[in-house]
Amino acid sequence: MNKTIDEIFGSLVFNDQVMKKRLSKDAYMSLNKTMTQGKALNRKYADEIASAMKDWAIENGCTHYTHWFQPLTGTTSEKHDSFISPLNNGCAITKFTAENLLQGEPDASSFPSGGLRRSSHARGYTAWDPTSYAFIKDEVLCIPSVFISFDGSALDKKTPLIRSMKALSEQGLRVLHCIGIRDVEQIDTKVGAEQEYFLIPLELYSQRRDLILCGRTLFGCAPEKGQELDEHYYGAVRENVNEFMKEVDIELWKLGVEVKTKHNEVAPAQHEIAPIFCGTTKAVDNNLLTMEILRKVAPHHGFFCLINDKPFSGVNGSGKHNNWSIFAGDKNMLDPGKDPANNLVFLLSLAAVIKAVDDYKDLLRFSVASHHTDMRLGADEAPPTQLSIFLGEQLTALIDAIIKGKHTNVTKDKILDLGVDVLPNLKLDGEDRNRTSPFAFVGNRFEFRMPGATCNLSTPNTVLNTAVAKSFRDFADQLEGLSVKDAKIAAFDICKETFKKHKGIIFNDDCYKEEQSCVRCKGACASSQFTGQAIEAADKKKNIDLLTSLSIVTYDEAKARFSVVKDFYAKKINVEIKTMLNMIRELYMPAILKYEKLLCELINSKMEIASKATSKSPKICSDVEIKVLVRLQSHIQEIYASMERLEKSAKSVRKAIKCGTSFDDDLVNKYMSELRAEIDAVENLVPKDYWPVPSYVDMLFYV
Numbered sequence: 001m002n003k004t005i006d007e008i009f010g011s012l013v014f015n016d017q018v019m020k021k022r023l024s025k026d027a028y029m030s031l032n033k034t035m036t037q038g039k040a041l042n043r044k045y046a047d048e049i050a051s052a053m054k055d056w057a058i059e060n061g062c063t064h065y066t067h068w069f070q071p072l073t074g075t076t077s078e079k080h081d082s083f084i085s086p087l088n089n090g091c092a093i094t095k096f097t098a099e100n101l102l103q104g105e106p107d108a109s110s111f112p113s114g115g116l117r118r119s120s121h122a123r124g125y126t127a128w129d130p131t132s133y134a135f136i137k138d139e140v141l142c143i144p145s146v147f148i149s150f151d152g153s154a155l156d157k158k159t160p161l162i163r164s165m166k167a168l169s170e171q172g173l174r175v176l177h178c179i180g181i182r183d184v185e186q187i188d189t190k191v192g193a194e195q196e197y198f199l200i201p202l203e204l205y206s207q208r209r210d211l212i213l214c215g216r217t218l219f220g221c222a223p224e225k226g227q228e229l230d231e232h233y234y235g236a237v238r239e240n241v242n243e244f245m246k247e248v249d250i251e252l253w254k255l256g257v258e259v260k261t262k263h264n265e266v267a268p269a270q271h272e273i274a275p276i277f278c279g280t281t282k283a284v285d286n287n288l289l290t291m292e293i294l295r296k297v298a299p300h301h302g303f304f305c306l307i308n309d310k311p312f313s314g315v316n317g318s319g320k321h322n323n324w325s326i327f328a329g330d331k332n333m334l335d336p337g338k339d340p341a342n343n344l345v346f347l348l349s350l351a352a353v354i355k356a357v358d359d360y361k362d363l364l365r366f367s368v369a370s371h372h373t374d375m376r377l378g379a380d381e382a383p384p385t386q387l388s389i390f391l392g393e394q395l396t397a398l399i400d401a402i403i404k405g406k407h408t409n410v411t412k413d414k415i416l417d418l419g420v421d422v423l424p425n426l427k428l429d430g431e432d433r434n435r436t437s438p439f440a441f442v443g444n445r446f447e448f449r450m451p452g453a454t455c456n457l458s459t460p461n462t463v464l465n466t467a468v469a470k471s472f473r474d475f476a477d478q479l480e481g482l483s484v485k486d487a488k489i490a491a492f493d494i495c496k497e498t499f500k501k502h503k504g505i506i507f508n509d510d511c512y513k514e515e516q517s518c519v520r521c522k523g524a525c526a527s528s529q530f531t532g533q534a535i536e537a538a539d540k541k542k543n544i545d546l547l548t549s550l551s552i553v554t555y556d557e558a559k560a561r562f563s564v565v566k567d568f569y570a571k572k573i574n575v576e577i578k579t580m581l582n583m584i585r586e587l588y589m590p591a592i593l594k595y596e597k598l599l600c601e602l603i604n605s606k607m608e609i610a611s612k613a614t615s616k617s618p619k620i621c622s623d624v625e626i627k628v629l630v631r632l633q634s635h636i637q638e639i640y641a642s643m644e645r646l647e648k649s650a651k652s653v654r655k656a657i658k659c660g661t662s663f664d665d666d667l668v669n670k671y672m673s674e675l676r677a678e679i680d681a682v683e684n685l686v687p688k689d690y691w692p693v694p695s696y697v698d699m700l701f702y703v
């Protein structure tokens with residue numbers, strides 16, 4: 001009999017219900033405190049917890065366990081160890097101790113560390129992160145973990161995220177306390193990650209070397225029809241895609257991932273899945289699991305799930321919208337409520353976010369930077385590379401009124417009387433959505449739209465949380481020491497000054513018209529087209545100070561992170577250049593030359609026939625074939641010239657990998673595009689039978 005959703009949901013998770021059932025009261029209470037309040041786990045219960053976890057896992061078919069962590073590659077890593085512990089008599093028992101649960105030591109030498117491990121001569125250790133639930137995946141008990149070096153340096157994406165959550169909570173609470181709110185124990189950020197992806201036939205995927213090696217197509221001429229008819233968006237889901245989506249839902253529900261929404265996206269063969277928002281560390285873990293399950297389930301239905309920021313040129317890329325809000329207990333601090341002008345918590349939170357984004361836009365841009373994001377940002381249906389904030393007309397009007405407000409009265413019920421006829425009750429749901437903004441206010445949260453489909457959301461959320469923590473710290477520094485009443489007045493002034501100072505980052509128009517937003521922001525926006533420039537702009541004292549002063553990372557850890565992104569960037573481009581050149585040499589040129597030969601033979605034969613013609617026979621002419629041949633020949637020459645240029649510029653990329661230097665990414669990208677354009681033009685000249693790889697039409701418009 002089929003199971004119901006509530007029977008399936010969380011069935012593979014060592015969740016609160018399971019803990020309650022399987023742990024002693026004291027152990028449960030201790031673990032629960034750790035999970036909900038971030039209190040250190042009492043070590044004396046660790047053995048009991050480990051043993052209960054093992055029994056539960058084995059009853060659910062597990063043979064192995066793993067520490068599941070997020071190295072700086074941004075993906076997830078796991079090394080499986082069995083529960084087996086041999087006895088002296090040739091038999092074995094299963095064993096899983098507190099040590100096994102709390103700490104692992106993967107042979108971590110191959111994970112990127114940005115030089116951190118070399119300098120500290122330390123191995124990498126994984127340590128259980130008890131704030132996320134353990135779960136079962138493919139008969140393996142997965143223990144969510146952080147990854148650190150012997151001296152405690154963070155070697156992963158999760159550790160700084162956890163630290164940033166703590167910093168935001170501490171600094172936010174300081175502000176709330178100043179204005180008389182003392183019944184809140186913790187502030188949390190919540191995230192809902194909308195994940196976009198493409199589904200293409202597996203058989204066609206396996207014939208595209210660029211997709212296999214680079215994750216995106218490096219060649220391919222645009223289909224006759226793209227997404228201009230908007231037929232796909234929210235369209236009826238194909239039956240085979242629907243079967244895939246159903247299996248994904250079930251697998252994710254088993255893992256306790258609260259996936260809720262699924263639909264066809266704008267581009268052909270593009271889809272989206274979104275969960276219900278939750279605490280940020282869990283949301284990031286769940287998003288990584290979602291990507292893994294999408295990829296794993298697709299082949300069961302004959303598909304390959306392409307999670308890439310810009311897999312097809314000229315077609316929408318895939319993003320991962322990061323819906324983000326701040327909660328004080330169960331209250332959303334970014335909810336304007338019925339009377340936003342008098343909602344001081346909302347105004348302070350809004351001011352904190354606006355200041356954070358304006359002050360640290362370079363770091364935010366860096367937090368999503370990758371070679372493939374560069375391809376997506378500023379292209380079809382993706383925000384530009386420079387940051388601005390969309391607030392909408394009503395909220396902007398409120399801010400303007402606050403900036404202009406002649407006086408503020410504090411009355412018993414009302415904190416503010418703006419003295420301006422501003423809408424007392426914002427109808428924010430009625431506000432039109434601006435889908436072109438990189439950072440948009442949507443009713444009760446911000447939607448950060450820059451992260452690409454592959455992005456590990458730990459880094460953008462770490463930066464966001466930290467920058468907002470800094471705003472709160474600055475506010476609290478000004479408010480502490482005042483009476484609650486005075487602090488409320490001062491807090492309003494802080495909002496007013498903050499809105500005034502940072503108003504330039506607000507841009508409510510169409511961000512796809514990039515120049516326009518740049519003019520509006522008076523060039524103040526971070527505008528780095530390519531990752532190389534984004535790293536340079538972000539690797540500055542001001543940004544490192546932010547991260548170190550709030551103890552998110554040390555100076556060395558911060559530097560290491562810049563260097564890992566830089567190294568990855570160069571390596572990815574290098575692989576793409578090599579793949580391009582090899583695809584041309586091994587696939588495209590032989591096919592093109594074969595067709596060229598056919599044309600030559602055809603022309604020759606026709607000429608021979610023509611030479612034997614009599615005055616009475618019909619005229620034989622090969623003008624058209626000659627025209628095609630000439631065009632083909634000129635493209636072939638250009639292809640070779642472009643290859644040479646690219647090969648030359650690739651030297652600077654390889655040097656960057658070896659010596660950590662920079663390279664002219666503008667130029668390298670230009671040469672890659674030029675070479676691609678030549679091949680794509682030839683694709684239109686050569687018959688389909690001759691073309692060695694599946695076309696865009698084949699991959700995107702399958703039946």
Ligand code: ADP
Binds near residue numbers: 190324
């Ligand atoms: P849309 O595509 O219209 O933006 P979706 O329903 O696809 O909306 O996704 C919205 C996402 O935002 C969901 O994951 C949802 O749970 C999340 N979300 C809603 N409210 C909040 C909030 N206060 N904080 C963070 N995320 C939220």
Ligand code: MG
Binds near residue numbers: 194272274
């Ligand atoms: Mg959506």
